[in-house]
Structure formats: C-alpha cells, structure tokens
Amino acid sequence: MxxxxxxxxxxxxxxxxxPTQTVEDIEKVVEQIFGEVRDQGDEAVKKYSRLFDGNGSPNLEVSESELANAPLQVTDELKKAIDLAKENIRKFHTAQRTERVSVETIAGVKCWQEKRPIQKVGLYIPGGTAPLFSTILMLAVPAQIAGCKEIILCTPPAKDGSVNPVILYTAMICGIKRIYKVGGIQAIAAMTFGTESIEKVYKIFGPGNQYVTVAKQLATKYNVAIDMPAGxxxxxxxxxxxxxxxxxxxxxxxxxxxxxxxxxxxxxxxxxxxxxxxxxxxxxxxxxxxxxxxxxxxxxxxxxxxxxxxxxxxxxxxxxxxxxxxxxxxxxxxxxxxxxxxxxxxxxxxxxxxxxxxxxTNHTLPTNGYAKQYSGVNLDSFTKAITFQEISAEGIQKIGNAIELMAEAEGLQAHKNAVSLRLDELKASKNE
Incomplete structure (x- = not known):
C-alpha cells in the first residue's frame, strides 16, 4: 500500500x-462487439461467449430444467439468509415510494406529477470468480416494487455452460423468468439492440468490470438508459x-x-x-x-x-x-x-x-468519482416521472397573455397562435 x-x-x-484503464483503451473493443451483435444477433453473442467465457452452449437462455434443479442445490441456511436480506431490501425500498404531487399554480391551472415504471429493464449480474447473487436482490426487488413489466437477466456462465445455482434460485424468488447465459460486453450489446433470443430493454442495470462499464456507457448512444457508470x-x-x-x-x-x-x-x-x-x-x-x-x-x-x-x-x-x-x-x-x-x-x-x-440499502453504487454526480440505485431508478396539466377557461385567460408575450419574444408565432385562438374564442363567446 x-x-x-x-x-x-x-x-x-x-x-x-x-487504477483503471481509460475509456480510449477499451472503447474500440466495445464498439467492435456492439457492431457485430447489432448486425449478427445471437451468432455474435455466442462467438464472444466462446471467446471470453469458454462457453460453447448452443442455448443462450437458461432452461426450465435448470431452473427447477437450482433450488435443490442451495442449502436451507443460505435460503434463510437470502430471505432475510430480501425482506430488509423490500422494506427499505418500499419506504421510498412517493405519492402524487399536485398543485394549482394559479386559479384554473392544475399541475401534477406521477411516477410510472420503466416497462422493460435488463439486469446484468457479474458471475465468474464471484457470482454476485446479492446483486439480483438489489435490482430485482425494487424493479418489482416499481412495477416494471418485463425484467430480463444476463449473467456469464461457467465454461460448461452452467449458471451458478444460487444466482438462478435468487432470480426465481424475485420473480425473474427470463435468464440468459451471457456476460460481458456481448450481454450489454444484446440488451441494447435485442437479438433473436434476448429482448431489447429500455434501461440496463448492474455493476461489472471496466469493459462492462464502457459498454453500458456506449449503450446510451443507442437510446438505452443505464443506472450509472458502476465499475x-x-x-x-x-x-x-x-x-x-x-x-x-x-x-x-x-x-x-x-x-x-x-x-x-x-x-x-x-x-x-x-x-x-x-x-x-x-x-x-x-x-x-x-x-x-x-x-x-x-x-x-x-x-x-x-x-x-x-x-x-x-x-x-x-x-x-x-x-x-x-x-x-x-x-x-x-x-x-x-x-x-x-x-x-x-x-x-x-x-x-x-x-x-x-x-x-442498495449496493449498486457509483464508482470512479461518479458519486459527485450520481446516486446509487434506488426505487426511483426504476421509474420515470410524468407531469400532467389541466387548464380551464379561467386558467388560460390568467396565463394566456404571458404565454403570448414570451412566445412572440422568442419568435415562435405558432406557439403564440395556439393561445391567441383560444383567448379569441373565449372573448367571442362572452360577447354573444
């Protein structure tokens, strides 16, 4: 030290x-794999799984028989420990729920905000030398609380094509049914573009090595969100x-x-x-x-x-x-x-x-100095806030003139017209 x-x-x-490599050192490799997965789908995913993980399995998805067998290979003591952790994570993240925020900003102008779940999320779970089944709890539990409709999971397999049974068991008790034997850059690329076997998602979660971190950052160029840069x-x-x-x-x-x-x-x-x-x-x-x-x-x-x-x-x-x-x-x-x-x-x-x-608390956290800008994963990570507004005739008359003046000052005549037409109609109806 x-x-x-x-x-x-x-x-x-x-x-x-x-002690990390720069993005430039890694980005070329990531871009190459992304390009191949986008163009060749499963074929490219399998190619890089053979190259990086030594896995030659023809099937990317974990089978029903593998899922059925997994709980038999997990001790009762470990199951109890996982249950205790799952319950504490559930309690803490459930407490993070927020109610609808509603306010009448001026008479006749009602604005409110509501949270909606991200419908399709992908979870990346590191395997290899340390199969991080605990990360499934940290990601799947809040995803379920938030109400995400589709949750898929990718994790690198062993050389014989198997997935650690504790990872499978933990995924199952968290309600995840689609699990894929894919790790590294190719997993992030598959969830970014979608392949014949793996669905495209809207947001990718989960930690990984420096290659996974850069892959997640590259995914954001293709209309896919990520939780944070977590390396x-x-x-x-x-x-x-x-x-x-x-x-x-x-x-x-x-x-x-x-x-x-x-x-x-x-x-x-x-x-x-x-x-x-x-x-x-x-x-x-x-x-x-x-x-x-x-x-x-x-x-x-x-x-x-x-x-x-x-x-x-x-x-x-x-x-x-x-x-x-x-x-x-x-x-x-x-x-x-x-x-x-x-x-x-x-x-x-x-x-x-x-x-x-x-x-x-959640263990999926920003690294490499990103704690200056990013929060760790929490319930809101799996939702998005949508704003709503409803304006009455009284309301548009109260704010209409301000909108007209501001739109005209910005040179946006159609914006002004959208208000002026309504105000003119209200004036005409008063005079009738």
Missing part, C-alpha cells in the same frame, strides 16, 4: 487516481485512534477481494492507527482464499495520514468514494459534511459488508 503523510492539495489528484469496487475509511484496527483492515480487504482493479483507501487521523491497520492488512491477507486478487488490489491502495478532520473531509469529498466508512469519535462531523459518496457506514459495528448484503 502506498503511504502518504499530510499530502499537499496539489498532490491529491495523482495520489487519489484510480471496479472501491472503499474509503476515515478513522482515528478510537477505531479498531482489525475491523478497519477487514473492511479494506472486503473490497480488495472483489477484483485486482479494486481500490481501498484509509484516511487516518492517527499515525499509530495507520501503522496498526497496515500490519493487520498483511496478517489478514495471508488467510484469504482470494489472497492473490486482494493482494493486487492492495498494491493499488492508499494509506493517508491527515492532520485535521477538516482537511480529511475535503480530501474525501474530492475522492467521492463508492463506499465510505466513518470510524471516529466525532462521526457527525463527517456525516454532515460528506457531499460525495455512494453509501455511508457509521461506527465500528457497521461493516460495508452489511450494505452489500442484508441491511436493506
């Missing part, structure tokens, strides 16, 4: 740089001498094990704690099954000592972490001052893992 002691502000940019995982912990070094180290490693391109950062207000955490990281790292992956991520990570809470907060807001853990004697200072973070975890007994799985 790279250590830095009270860095000057002009050093922050290089110190906080993420390699990251975590920042701010801590002082009141923190437990072992806890802090375990949190850093919990994100480091996601992938070699993950990044974790400790901003410490205590030099002693910084040294203790560094020792704990090395000790805990040795016994991790995903040691090599975590080790690579740790090499990209930072231990930063700051002399004051004020400077620490400024640096943290500049970094805009996906996950932000606060372990200090005065957490309120950071809770009230944080503007740029995906999700915040407060206190020694609030591990980031809780948000990843079962506390109820």
């Amino acid at each position: 790279i250590k830095s002691f009270d860095p000057e502000k002009n050093e922050w940019f290089s110190l906080l740089k993420r 390699p995982s990251e975590l920042l912990v701010v801590a002082d001498q009141s923190a437990n070094a072992a806890f802090v180290a375990s949190d850093l490693l919990s994100q480091a094990e996601h992938g070699a391109d993950s990044q974790v950062v400790l901003v410490s207000l205590s030099k002693q704690l910084l040294e203790e955490v560094e020792e704990e990281v090395q000790k805990q790292l040795e016994v991790l099954p995903r040691k090599e992956i975590a080790k690579s991520a740790i090499e990209n990570s930072r231990l930063i000592f700051m002399t004051s809470e004020e400077k620490a907060l400024e640096l943290i807001n500049e970094y805009a972490p996906e996950h932000f853990i606060i372990c200090t004697k005065t957490p309120d200072f950071f809770v009230e001052g944080i503007n740029n973070a995906g999700s915040v975890f407060i206190g020694n007994y609030t591990p980031e893992s809780a948000g990843d799985y079962a506390s109820g």
